[in-house]
Amino acid sequence: xDDRDVVVPGAVEVRTALRLDPLYRLAGSALTxxxxxxxxxxxxxxxxxxxxxxxxxxxxxxxx
Amino acid sequence: xxxxxxxxxxxxxxxQVRSVTxxxxxxxxxxxxxxxxxxxxxxxxxLAYFPTFPRLADNFSSAYLERQMRQLAGAHPIxxxxxxxxxxxxxxxxxxxxxxxxxxxxxxxxxxxxxxSSANTYAMLRILGNAGxxxxxxxxxxxxxEFNGEDSAYDKLYPGVERLAWPLLSPAERAKLxxxxxxxxxxxxxxxxEAIWPFYAMRADEREALFSEQDAAHALQxxxxxxxxxxxxxxxxxxxxxxxxxxxxxxxPLDEENTGVFFLRRAAQxxxxxxxxxxxxxxxxxxRLLHEYIDVPExxxxxxxxxxxxxxxxxxxxxxxxxxxxxxFLDNDHLTPAxxxxxxxxxxxxxxx
Numbered sequence: 001x002d003d004r005d006v007v008v009p010g011a012v013e014v015r016t017a018l019r020l021d022p023l024y025r026l027a028g029s030a031l032t033x034x035x036x037x038x039x040x041x042x043x044x045x046x047x048x049x050x051x052x053x054x055x056x057x058x059x060x061x062x063x064x
Numbered sequence: 065x066x067x068x069x070x071x072x073x074x075x076x077x078x079x080q081v082r083s084v085t086x087x088x089x090x091x092x093x094x095x096x097x098x099x100x101x102x103x104x105x106x107x108x109x110x111l112a113y114f115p116t117f118p119r120l121a122d123n124f125s126s127a128y129l130e131r132q133m134r135q136l137a138g139a140h141p142i143x144x145x146x147x148x149x150x151x152x153x154x155x156x157x158x159x160x161x162x163x164x165x166x167x168x169x170x171x172x173x174x175x176x177x178x179x180x181s182s183a184n185t186y187a188m189l190r191i192l193g194n195a196g197x198x199x200x201x202x203x204x205x206x207x208x209x210e211f212n213g214e215d216s217a218y219d220k221l222y223p224g225v226e227r228l229a230w231p232l233l234s235p236a237e238r239a240k241l242x243x244x245x246x247x248x249x250x251x252x253x254x255x256x257x258e259a260i261w262p263f264y265a266m267r268a269d270e271r272e273a274l275f276s277e278q279d280a281a282h283a284l285q286x287x288x289x290x291x292x293x294x295x296x297x298x299x300x301x302x303x304x305x306x307x308x309x310x311x312x313x314x315x316x317p318l319d320e321e322n323t324g325v326f327f328l329r330r331a332a333q334x335x336x337x338x339x340x341x342x343x344x345x346x347x348x349x350x351x352r353l354l355h356e357y358i359d360v361p362e363x364x365x366x367x368x369x370x371x372x373x374x375x376x377x378x379x380x381x382x383x384x385x386x387x388x389x390x391x392x393f394l395d396n397d398h399l400t401p402a403x404x405x406x407x408x409x410x411x412x413x414x415x416x417x
Contacts, residue, residue: 034091038098045099046106049267054123054279056223056254056268061148061178062216063395064308 107263114266114273118163119151119174121272126224127258127265132175133195140198141173142416145188146205147180147217149347149397152404159401164408169416171200181210181217182327183241187229189334194232201341203415204331206374207397208347208358208366211324212314219323220244237330240323304395309354312396315362318369328370332377342379343415346370348407349397352390382414 018024026032116132136143144150144162151174152160162174175188185204192199210217219242221229226245230238245251258265268278275283289295318325335342346367351359371381387410392403399407 034094035098038095039102041095041099042102042106045103046263049264050270050274051280052267053281054268054271056123056125060216063148063153063398064304064312 103261103263107261110263110266114270117269117273118157118166119160120177121269122178123268123272123278124177124224125266125268126227127262128269129191129224129228130195131266132173133191133197136173136192137196140171140200142169142171142201142203143192143197143199144172144174144176144203145180145185146176146203146345147184147207147210147347148176148178149207149399150174150176150203150205150345151178151180153178153398154394155399155401155404159404161399161404161407161411164405165412165416168412171416176205177222179217179220179222180205180207181215182206182324182331183219184217184221184225186237186327186331186334187221187225187233189331190232191225191228193334193338194228198338199340201343201415202335203343203345203411205345205347206328206370208349208363208370209312209397211318211322211366212312213323214311214314237327240326304353306353306356309357309396313354313357313363315358315360315366317362318366325369325373329373329377332374332379335379336377342377344370344374344379344381345411346381346383346385347397348384348388348393348399348403349386350388350390350393350395351386353393354396380414382410384410 012020030036111131116135121128142165150160150162152163157163160174162172162176166172166174177184189202209215212218219240220226221241221244223244226241226243230243230245233241263270271277271279274280277283277286286295289298320326320329332342332344349358357363367383367385371383374381384407388399388403388406392400392406394400
């Protein structure tokens with residue numbers, strides 16, 4: 001702060017305001033650590049394989 | 065030295081500032097590395113604990129087949145090859161003849177599948193040989209309907225088998241077959257991913273293990289159809305009647321031009337060259353249902369041709385063509401659970417008494 005800054009009573013710093021924002025808090029929480037996001041990515045990949053539609057080339061067997 | 069002289073290095077204590085791009089790259093790399101490490105762990109656990117089915121899954125993958133070949137190498141199994149009759153069509157795995165035999169003697173291994181034929185039997189023999197599997201005996205069925213050019217398996221290999229067997233076949237053998245694997249960018253990309261990721265390569269087998277169907281959507285559809293009565297209506301409409309088998313058998317005289325004969329001879333030759341005990345079953349056939357089509361001299365001539373061909377290579381022929389009563393069939397050639405039980409008794413007596 002230098003002598004050109006205007007101090008308004010009751011105002012908060014931008015840094016403080018950001019920290020109060022829910023999105024900012026989520027971004028800074030453990031839930032968004034790269035390890036958790038990596039685990040979610042792996043889980044999604046496994047789920048997509050297991051629950052995905054069968055698109056492989058399949059021999060169409062017809063009995064009659 | 066500089067510190068002792070009281071000289072401060074310019075910039076030494078300034079914090080290292082990384083750009084947003086650098087921070088972002090590190091973050092993304094950490095995510096990818098974590099996911100890759102976890103997926104590798106899933107693969108290790110999966111390969112260690114994924115079960116070996118009592119018979120091949122309805123939609124088995126080439127990766128599953130390769131895995132089973134590795135398990136069989138070094139053992140001396142009694143390998144059963146062929147089509148849906150030996151696989152156990154429309155009966156549970158536990159009720160299938162080979163599973164019954166396996167419960168008494170674990171050397172029995174069912175490698176038959178829906179869509180089998182002479183070409184498929186030969187291809188499987190090549191895959192077994194390439195994997196170093198030396199069977200104690202090979203039992204396979206010969207189904208005359210598969211010598212008909214109109215049959216879906218006459219000149220086509222099951223996709224998972226084709227993938228492993230194609231490089232092992234000679235140009236003359238390949239020329240007899242119609243390849244089924246699509247040659248698209250998508251299929252090539254799949255092959256690359258499958259080569260490095262076993263969990264992905266065996267996805268068809270995983271889905272069948274989990275849902276007893278080709279995928280979750282079909283499993284759900286079956287549940288709904290069973291609940292609203294559609295399944296019962298479909299089963300009623302699917303009852304076998306003689307008219308549905310018109311054109312199933314081509315009773316023209318068999319010769320070397322026939323793709324089925326070509327591969328049957330190759331299979332018999334391969335078994336003789338490998339000094340493997342070989343048994344060929346002339347497939348049980350419902351003569352009451354098919355009477356008007358097959359109770360003719362031409363059908364008997366085809367059976368004689370097959371029997372003679374196989375015997376000339378030392379293959380023991382088990383003629384079960386008329387060995388089962390109409391009540392033991394579900395349709396033209398697939399056996400009921402009771403029929404499968406009797407087939408198991410007969411095979412057990414003949415092959416591994």
